[in-house]
Amino acid sequence: MVTTQRIKEFCQTVRLKSTQVFIVAGTCLLTLLVTLVCIGLMTRYEVENEVANVADVDYWKDKVASTQKIWYDKGIEELNEALRSPSAPNYPRNVRIFLVQGIDGADLAAYRFPARDLSQGNTNFAWDYFPHLARLKNSCSQQIPCQVGSVPRALWSGIPLDRVPRFQPDCRESINETDTPLSVLRQAQLVGLRTGFVTTQRITGSTGAALGNTNSNYECDERMPLGYSKSGCQDIARQLISGETGRSLNVIIGGGRQMLNSLVPKTNSDPVDELLCDSSDGRNLLKEWRNHKLEESKISPIKFEFLQRTDELESLNASNFDFLFGVMANGDLSGNAKAPSLKLMVERSLQVLKKRGQGYLLIVEQFIKSDMDKRMQLQILNETLVNLQPDRDTLTLVLMTNAIYPKPILDVSEETETIIHLADTFNEAEFQIQQRLHQMPSESLLFAQGPKSSIFHGVQKESFLAHAISHVLSRSKTNP
Incomplete structure (x- = not known):
């Protein structure tokens, strides 16, 4: 009888422990399944967002010579950094151009190296x-003659160069036109962004x-x-100051005092430029x-x-102001020895x-004449960009172009200007030299960083710049 009771107790104990084992095993299995699901989701996220771990990119270190290894290590670091950069789904609040x-590209390739000392290597x-x-085509090189004054209008209005409106002697109708092409600057103002030039x-x-938007x-x-x-025409200076776009600009800084005022101060450091209007x-x-x-x-x-x-x-506490207008030279800023830095x-x-x-659009133009020290000018731009505060909400573009050379008396392209110097060399007619210069590779380089910078890629038309910026501006955030 006692033996039978012990057998029953033993069976109950074994049954209880079996249940516990089953519960533990089930818990472990469920944990494993959850873990696998999480790993799968994380892997999918990393693939979709191009996020990589440092160890994800590697090479055969044991098969690489020791003289190569240091460079491969650095190259892998750069590659991993590129793979870590996700494609941001958001649009920028601000745009800086x-x-x-x-x-041009040849200048950039040459001036990355320190002057006369190649031992220091290539400096980015x-x-x-x-x-x-991205690269922007230079259709100006394919037209004889090229109306260079129309190139900026193509860049900033999105109209192809050969379709840019030609202004007629009688301006009475065109001044009051309601369908005048709008530049990206005016488009930004119309969607509520602050603007500066x-x-x-x-x-x-x-x-x-x-x-x-002058005509x-x-x-x-x-x-x-x-x-x-008498026919109702106005010059650029008057339209810029009295027009809606110019008056709405929150910031405008540059030269050109002698076009805006008839009587301007003349000093040794800032003379009147006799070649300009x-x-x-x-x-x-x-x-x-x-x-x-x-x-x-x-x-x-x-x-x-x-x-x-x-x-x-x-000395200006600029953050306290809504509008700032600075005219810092009679002509170009390069003509004033005391002009402010970029x-x-x-x-x-x-x-x-x-x-x-409130978001903003700022367009900054650095005009580098052919007789300037290009290396120094690039260093000035580099210092300006390095000192900008990082901003995740800002799209920054740098457009390098050697295709636009507005001259004081007559706007001509670099290709047209070169004809003067090549005539003696080739001993050819101007038309033949123009044909020869059609082959000049003078496409513009466009570097992009920030939200939606990925839309700037490949080889595009000049008008693509305005189209892309217009799209970004239309979706820019205005919330704090």
């Missing part, structure tokens, strides 16, 4: 680390004329043919801009400032543009 005129510029790169050239140059080929009244004013109709457009802002402030309180000297710009102008511009809850 740096336009460099006078530099800030834009060399941008993850995306900074140039080391004069603000009435071809870039300023295109961005400001003239003449920077000031002096160069306009007789009868143009010099207004003679008694105008004072700088005063007109200030008076217009005073009228605006009576309706809606705004703070604005007008500057003409570098020390004024240096870095200072960009810093103050961003201080004005950055407002809580």
Whole structure:
């Protein structure tokens, strides 16, 4: 009887332990399944977002010579860094565009190396680390003659170069046209973004004329043919100051005082450029801009400032202002020995543009003439970019082009300018030399970094730049 009782107790114990074992085994199996699902989801996420671990990219270290290993190690680090960069799904709140005129791919390749000392190796510029790169075709080289003044209008309006409107002598109808092509700057203003234009050239140059939606080929009244004013035509300077785009600019800094005012101060450091247009109709457009802002402030309180000297710009607490207008030279800034640096102008511009809850578009033009030290100019741009504060909400573009060379008297392309020097060499007619120069590789390089920078890729038409920027601006965030 006692034996039977013990057998029953033993059986119950074994049964209980079997149940526990089953529960434990089931828990382990469920944990394993959950773990496998998580690993699968993480792997899929990494593939979709191009996220990689340092160990994901490797090479046969045991088969690589010791003299190669150090370079392979560095190359793998760079590759891993590239793979870690996810394609951001969000659109940028802000867009910064740096336009460099006078530099092509050959210049960049040459000036990455320190002067006369190749032992230091190849030094990358800030834009060399941008993850995306596109090339913009130079259709100007394929036209005889090339209307170079139309190239900026193609870049910033998105209209092909051969379709850019030609301005007629009678401006009465075109001035009041409601279907005038809008530049990306005006489009940004219409969607509520703050806007700025900074140039080391004069603000009435071809870039300023295109961005400001002007419809003239003449920077000031002096160069306009007789009868143009009577037919209702206005020069670029007057349209830029009185037009909606120019008046709505939160920041505009550059040269060109002698186009805006008929009487300008002349100093040894900042003489009047005799090769440029010099207004003679008694105008004072700088005063007109200030008076217009005073009228605006009576309706809606705004703070604005007008500057003409570098020390004024240096001491300005720019973040307190809604509008900033700086005219820092009679002609181009290169003609004024006391002109502000590119870095200072960009810093103050961003201080004005950055407002809580509102995005911005800033376009900066660095004009590099053929007689300038290109290496030094690239270093100036590099320093300016390096000192910009990192911003995950900002798309930054750097456009290098050697295809646009606006001249003081007549706008001509680099290809057209070269004809003067090649005639003696080839002893050919101008038309034949133009045909020869069609083969010149002068495509523009576009470096991109930030949200949606991946849309800038491959070889594109000049008009692609405006189309891409317009798309990004239309989806830009305006929330804080």
